[in-house]
Amino acid sequence: MTSTILSMSLLTVMAGAAIAPALGIIKQHFADAPDLLVQLIVSIPALFIIVTNLFFLPISRMLRTRAIALTGLLLYVAAGAGCFFVNDLYVLLSMRALLGISVGLIMPLSTGLLAYYFPPEEQARLMGLSAAMNQMGGVVATLLAGILAAIEWNYGFLVYLLALIAVVMVWRWLPDEQLDSANKRGKAFEPRQLLKFHPSVIGMLLLMTIFFIFPTNFAIITSKQTTLTATVITIIMVALDVVAFFVGLLFGRLMHLFRKPIKYFAPLAFLLGYVFFVLSQSVTAIILGAAFIGIATGVGVPYLNTIASIKGGKNSATTVMPLLSAALYLGQFVSPLLVMPISQSLFDEADLTAPYKVGIIISVLFLLQVWSTRHFQSLPPESHA
Numbered sequence: 001m002t003s004t005i006l007s008m009s010l011l012t013v014m015a016g017a018a019i020a021p022a023l024g025i026i027k028q029h030f031a032d033a034p035d036l037l038v039q040l041i042v043s044i045p046a047l048f049i050i051v052t053n054l055f056f057l058p059i060s061r062m063l064r065t066r067a068i069a070l071t072g073l074l075l076y077v078a079a080g081a082g083c084f085f086v087n088d089l090y091v092l093l094s095m096r097a098l099l100g101i102s103v104g105l106i107m108p109l110s111t112g113l114l115a116y117y118f119p120p121e122e123q124a125r126l127m128g129l130s131a132a133m134n135q136m137g138g139v140v141a142t143l144l145a146g147i148l149a150a151i152e153w154n155y156g157f158l159v160y161l162l163a164l165i166a167v168v169m170v171w172r173w174l175p176d177e178q179l180d181s182a183n184k185r186g187k188a189f190e191p192r193q194l195l196k197f198h199p200s201v202i203g204m205l206l207l208m209t210i211f212f213i214f215p216t217n218f219a220i221i222t223s224k225q226t227t228l229t230a231t232v233i234t235i236i237m238v239a240l241d242v243v244a245f246f247v248g249l250l251f252g253r254l255m256h257l258f259r260k261p262i263k264y265f266a267p268l269a270f271l272l273g274y275v276f277f278v279l280s281q282s283v284t285a286i287i288l289g290a291a292f293i294g295i296a297t298g299v300g301v302p303y304l305n306t307i308a309s310i311k312g313g314k315n316s317a318t319t320v321m322p323l324l325s326a327a328l329y330l331g332q333f334v335s336p337l338l339v340m341p342i343s344q345s346l347f348d349e350a351d352l353t354a355p356y357k358v359g360i361i362i363s364v365l366f367l368l369q370v371w372s373t374r375h376f377q378s379l380p381p382e383s384h385a
Helices: 002-012 020-029 035-054 056-062 065-085 089-117 120-151 155-173 179-183 191-211 213-225 230-257 261-279 283-318 320-346 354-372
Strands: none
Touching (some): 002 155, 020 035, 035 056, 056 283, 089 320, 120 155, 120 283, 191 354, 213 230, 230 283
């Protein structure tokens, strides 16, 4: 059953990131279309993931877990791989919106079911594995999509057929539960839920806002600052995901060894990563900066999921996990919309590292947010984490 739940974690990051390497080729095919419309191919799923997450509790009352998972996965395959057959940009964007809905159904289950089926003392390890699978899915899908898109612009969308493996696993081995059965007197999502879980939700929003400064700026800035080829830059970016993958695998052990200070690891690692980018243009500094950002992501995501799942208990899949999922994708969506105007207003227009400096500022805010909410983000006693 654990492998079945984790198989869904492999897929969630692929919604937008998987097709990103093919965006240049897709733009060539839709040469007459505005750049913004082509960029929406990557970002529009995030909006529909957020909306679907906000309605996850009513959905969980109508459908059992296996039905939700299979509906999400089958829609994922149809909307994702279905873009292979589409030659109209507006239809393509509609399919990408449906893909977002599918991930909105899958994402809360990929973490919430770990809290539902497993005791708190196992959740740190399992949340780390979930985050590691998420990162590995991004690595594999990004590489495959790039290779396939080199054949023809629409071949990259075939990467979403990987979800068929999860379809089979869910159909065969996922228990068919009624998630709301443990909270029959509970109400549908209310804003007060956000108040209860705000440390993890706001933390996830800040974490993803900081992280997405890297993929949206690194290739452009590094190509201007250095003589590194596009291939080497891509390898560094993929290596970041690999670092995050291994950190996720080790997260359970890290949580055990650094119970109290681990809450500060993600903001401090982000801070160090962007400081390296700002202070030096050497290849060594660039690699170290990318490594620290990978560490921040590998620690930060499972930490926030673990704390939230312990606080949410068995009802996490219908309460806090949809909120965390929405915050994750909201951070992904708003990051470039926030960072660019801030960097232009605070720093010189010719300063290539301005987005990284904004990353430093938001990292400090993230650190302060963690410190100010330390009471809420404290771990339970040793026997429970």
